[in-house]
Amino acid sequence: MRRMAALCAVILAALLSTSPITSAAPPAPPPGAAADDPFTAARTQWWRDARFGMFIHFGAYSQLEGEYRRPDGSLCQDAEWIMRKCKVPVTEYERQAKAFNPARFNAKEIVGLAKAAGQQYIVITSKHHDGYAMWPTAVNRWNLREHSAFDKNRDLLAELKAEADRQGIKFGLYYSIWDWHDPDAAQLASYDKYKARMRAQLTELVDRYDPAVLWFDGDWAADGPTLHWTRRDGAELEGYLRARSPNLLINNRISYRPAGVKERRVVDGDFGTPEQTFPTGTVDAQLWESCMTIASKWGFARWDTNWKNHTQLIRNLTDIAGRGGNYLLNVGPDRTGVVPSIAADRLRAMGNWLRTAGQGAAVLGAGEPGVVADPDWGAVSRTGDTLHASVYQWPQPGKSLHLKATVPFTVLGARVLGSPQPVRVTPSGDGFDITPSGKFTNDVASVIELRIRPQSPVPPGNGSGLSAEYFGNPDLAGPPELRRVDPEVNFAWRFAGDRFSVRWQGFLQPRFSETYTLRTVSDEAIRVWVDGKLVIDANNPHETRVDKASLALKAGQRHAIRIEYREQTGEAFAKLLWSSPNQPQQIVPRSQLYPSTPGATR
Incomplete structure (x- = not known):
């Protein structure tokens, strides 16, 4: 009888069904879990097609622009982590935030920049680890409206959301679980009070701005202050949010990563989040999105001039798309709300490459090729029965590019996008040799399109x-x-x-x-x-x-x-x-x- 009671509890609580084999309806999903398969779900289709998004790190830390002068005169440099890394006293950090006035933040220009870059969605920090809310939250006064010099009649998130909708860009929000400012976040005895405030803020964000994505962070074992978040907390929050917004996409950082655990779990959220890097091949059992910076830091730092060039960024994008991932590329506006011109230039160069000669087909809506291996001369992606070979190292005249096949298929034709030159494709060894007859069309990546006839499925x-x-x-x-x-x-x-x-x-x-x-x-x-x-x-x-x-x-x-x-x-x-x-x-x-x-x- 004890076994029977235990099993009934499992089935009732987890599956909410004890229906017999002849029942017409499937069991309801358990709380806290996506009921579908993110690889095929209709709600994730736009994200899987998008491949390229804009990350925006912007908050009270932007006021310092990466530098803090200590009372002894020494200079400490960081960016979004400056409060913690430079040990800025809370009262001093609050004083700096009181002067924050991003009056030049222009939603039309920022969304227009994302559009020009070929990015399909935006994710902006609504609250970073410093706890500062970038919207007029009713939960506390530590927010842009009530603790800044910014126009009290403006709402940056509302402006960005409205403009994103107008220009056809999906809108997402970043939210940190870790909080350096809320005293209840640091105390286990009062942590439930913080969790209640956090849930209230997330309810505001979901109800007010209807984000397509909630991008969590601050999920790891940490101190100064200690993070008291648990996996159970993550599961409960995920269930709550999915019930409130069924089509919402949630990243895997909603859960808790214990000390000593390097990788986050594939069972949390809808997609994984490798940071400042990307996988070398297929990721098992999880959609993924690589978040990276254009310079070194996420938030703006006037001293950070380590800008990645557009060649590296474009090749990152084609590599990531060919491995089935998304590229969330960050910009950090300065204290006035303006995106650095050099970052904007890099993004526009990426957009120019995507728009030229239809080369965007190698990224947008494309994914892993499956039928061929990743080559050392570039990247290959696939859309239906078309392969897109983004060539970084163009062959010398008369020389070929070898493409290793993983299964038999037939190449029906090939062309270099943006060029009338003939392309010869011949079976060779374990795959095909591709021999263009002219020069490359782009010094970053020239795209060769191959129409194929793969094995027909039953x-x-x-x-x-x-x-x-x-x-x-x-x-x-x-x-x-x-x-x-x-x-x-x-x-x-x-x-x-x-x-x-x-x-x-x-x-x-x-x-x-x-x-x-x-x-x-x-x-x-x-x-x-x-x-x-x-x-x-x-x-x-x-x-x-x-x-x-x-x-x-x-x-x-x-x-x-x-x-x-x-x-x-x-x-x-x-x-x-x-x-x-x-x-x-x-x-x-x-x-x-x-x-x-x-x-x-x-």
Whole structure:
């Protein structure tokens, strides 16, 4: 009876359903988890197509413009972290903020700059770690309207949101969980008071500005002051925000990253956030966006002249798009609200490259090529049956560029964008040699477009999911206490799951005959068999992680699959994803899964 009660609590709290196998409706998602697959969800489509966005770091720290003169006369330099790094007393920082007057902040010009750069969305700091709110919050007086010299009738975020809507740019907001200014944020005993104020501010931001993205930060184990945020806090906040704004995109920094943990988890939010770098290849089980600066610092610093040139920035963008990521490139306006001219010049140069000869097709709406490997002479992206090869090192006359194929396909034609020159493509070794007949068209990156005929997929299946058996113990022992068909293996029980296990069985039907990568996301033990062979064995208890296996699958064939998942303590996650050269990464969809029980339905 105790097992039965435990399992019922899990199912009721996490899935909100104890429906039998013949129920017509799927279970409701658990609180705090996205109910869909970010790789394929309609709400993330604009973001996956966008590839390029503008980050704006702007706040009370901008008033100092990167320099603080200490009482002893010594000069300390930083930017958005200047309050902490230079140990500026709170009263002195407040005094400096009182003089903050970004009167020249011009939303039309800033959004116009993003538009000129080819950026599709903007994310601006609404509150950085110093706790200063860049909107007229009712929660406290530490904000731009009540603690500055700025026009009391203006609202920068409202101006930027309205202009972004007018120019067709998506609008997002950054918000720091860590707060150096609120005294309750530093004290565990009163931290709940701070959390209540934080939720009230986020409610204001969502209701007032309707952001498409909430970009969290300040999620790591920290002191000075100590961060008391927890993973449970993150899960609860994520659930609250998703209920309030179902189409909202949230980054993975909404959770908590403990001390000594280098990587953030793939189960938090909708996308990962590598900073000042980008991955060298495919990222497992998560959408991602690389945030980087044009100079060194995020906020404006008059001494920071380490500007990246437009060549590096454009090549970063094409590399990132070809690896399936987004590029969130930062500008830091000065104390008056003006974006530095050199940063604006860099962005306009990027936009000019994107608009020239249709080269933007290599970035906007493009993604990983799959069918070819990343070359050492440039980057390759894919849109449908078109490959876009951004060439950084143009071959000498008569020489070729080699493109390694990962699966067979046919090249139907090739051209250099912006040039009438013929391009010869010939099979060679493990791929193709591409030989243009003329000069490069651009000294940053010349784009060669290749029309291809890849392997044709079999039609989509008509599956209903996998047969599932739920046990009220972590050992898959005894008879199951619940049987049904789950349309996908895509569950986040968060903190509602404890001491239970699940066995999924049925068939997996691919649409392509090629090597697939199966990926599981789990906490804390999972095993996967395909056609009777154990392909993923992660049965020892572990924190949330990704495990994967590569195996050859045949199009249209129903490959037997069994998944066993066990949970003993804490959170519980179980997800199954797949990808192949012609199948972009995604949660294995219902249509390609068949239950082991004949005639079983949802």
